[in-house]
Amino acid sequence: MEAPTASEAPKxxxxxxYLLPMxxxxxxxxxxxxxxxxxxxxxxxxxAAVQVRLGDVTTNVFHVSYRDGKELARKLAAEVSKLxxxxxxxxxxxxxxxxxxx
Numbered sequence: 001m002e003a004p005t006a007s008e009a010p011k012x013x014x015x016x017x018y019l020l021p022m023x024x025x026x027x028x029x030x031x032x033x034x035x036x037x038x039x040x041x042x043x044x045x046x047x048a049a050v051q052v053r054l055g056d057v058t059t060n061v062f063h064v065s066y067r068d069g070k071e072l073a074r075k076l077a078a079e080v081s082k083l084x085x086x087x088x089x090x091x092x093x094x095x096x097x098x099x100x101x102x
Contacts, residue, residue: 026073029054029080034061048072052083057092057101059083 021034029052036048045067052059064079066072086095095101 024076026052026076027080027084029083031076031080039065043067046072050076050079052080054080054083054087057083057087057095059101060099 020036021032023030023032025031032051032053034049034051036046039045039047045065047063047065049061049063051061062079064072064075066075083101086100090098092101
């Protein structure tokens, strides 16, 4: 029996594979997704370890829980907005003194 040709092979849905760490641009900030893991919960939820770099300021690594890519994008945008607001309110040196950024 011969192996099926490419045109006869069963069709499979596309596979998207992301190799981490990866860096994405979110509202002008470089967000590095260091790793992601599926949590062992009754519902589907993931947790990502991320770090945000905005100009010469870099946050410590923190975790974001999400259920799908859209929710992760929304939460990362919110984190970048919070960092921008904190920089506006307190400035780099105060955030460094508090240990929020490097």
